[in-house]
Amino acid sequence: MFNTQNIKKTFLQIFRQIKDFLLKPKSREFFIFLFFFFIASGFWFLQTLNEEYDTDFSIPLHLNNLPDNIVLTNDPVSALSVRVRDKGTVLMNYKLSRKLPPIELDYSQLAKQKQNHIQFSAVVLEKQILSKFNVSSKLLSIQPDSLEYIFAKGKGKRIPVSFRGKIEASQQYFVTDTIFEPDSVSIYAPSALLNQVDTAFTEETELLGLSDSTTIKIPLQYMKGVKFVPNYVILHLPTDIVTEKTVKVPLRGINFPQDKMLRTFPSYVEVTFQIGTRSFNTISEADFAINIDYWDLRSLEGDTYQIKITKAPSQAKKVRVWPTNVDFLIEKKTTQTND
The missing domain is CATH 2.170.120.30 (RNA Polymerase Alpha Subunit; Chain A, domain 2)
Structure with a gap:
């Protein structure tokens, strides 16, 4: 523990040493020299500035x-x-x-x-x-x-805005949407140039490691001879925590003749995808479709078809199916006759 009396004694000793140093004849001469040096420097500086x-x-x-x-x-x-x-x-x-x-x-x-x-x-x-x-x-x-x-x-028209750059979320997160405000801008340019421009691009921008929803103001890419109104957009990037979901989607034949029908083995596939936790309960098998075209099957040499997803919601990311291939038969419909 510190002794208060010792600390006070030490400070007084240091103070006396400083006082003795300043009161020495040589120290007084040095400070007098500094005083006149600064005064002379000030006059010289003022004289110089007067030129x-x-x-x-x-x-x-x-x-x-x-x-x-x-x-x-x-x-x-x-x-x-x-x-x-x-x-x-x-x-x-x-x-x-x-x-x-x-x-x-x-x-x-x-x-x-x-x-x-x-x-x-x-x-x-x-x-x-x-x-x-x-x-x-x-x-x-x-x-x-x-x-x-x-x-x-210039003549004017409205054109859509498109992002130019790179957007990446951090691990366990993903960007659920890219929302421009406004989503289109007015452009003015001479007629010949106006016909060549159909999209307003943002300046090259990198947004990496996103974990929170982000809003940023981004200027539009400059084009000589073209005026954008406004010349910037507000980009909203909502984020969400990633989770996975699996749904069973039935296989459906399309464009089949009236007397023919499709049988697949199995009759459905499992579709697994990444989705945000906020949208987990809003996506179901009804949001997906796997249509198998009759004429695509006729062009195959074997009886195995590789699954292609026809429709999927935009919120679903990294969509994959299992199995990736199914066996199929094209059967002729039986007609029943009444005796």
Whole structure:
């Protein structure tokens, strides 16, 4: 156990040692030197900042009020790089405490030129750029030196959304559904391009090791000359714990002539599948179908048929049957006559 008196004594001893060190003549000289060193450094730093320097800044460039049926068919510049000259103190203030607001371009102003291809010098924006800085700042250069916008009045249509990527649940879980919100989006594009696009794909996305139901916002894959509204979807991925279920499904003959009938050995097969615990009681043998076509049997050389599942619910995963093959006979129906 710690002794309180010993701890107090130790702290007092350390305090005296520090005090004796600071009060030594050499220590006082060292701290006096540091004091004047920091003062001199501060004056030197202020003097340096009082000189003029050139610094580059990036200013966002936004195009506003673009109608839904107007499509930008090129990749416009999203930011301007400008070089500014001013005193160091002013430039440091820009860097540390000010976030430069974007330059706003209005589509309605550009549309007054009544052209689909608009190109103009960035110097036109000089007044807007300078308004982001102090009066003392001088604008030296703007990059890029010209801006280009190519518009197309696009026709619109609705197309479905499809996921592009990989979705995997963790062990003992599986994803029961993929739900897009919305499940379709409007697209606008020139007529020639519009006819070529029938699906909106998401950006390549990997969602691995899912155990809980997940909701994620995914942007749609960019296509030059095509505008998606909206340009993203919300993907819902419900998950469930995996369990197995087995049902007995009868075999049914179809397309048989009226005077013929099918006999199989056995007359049913066991269908085993994985299902979520929440859907376990909602799936039964009635949700499955195994139809055996007469003409498929006629094309066989032997009397053994390989089972193919005709219908299965979407919730059932990793469906398998037993037995996988059955023997069959095609019999002629007997007709009864009345004496």
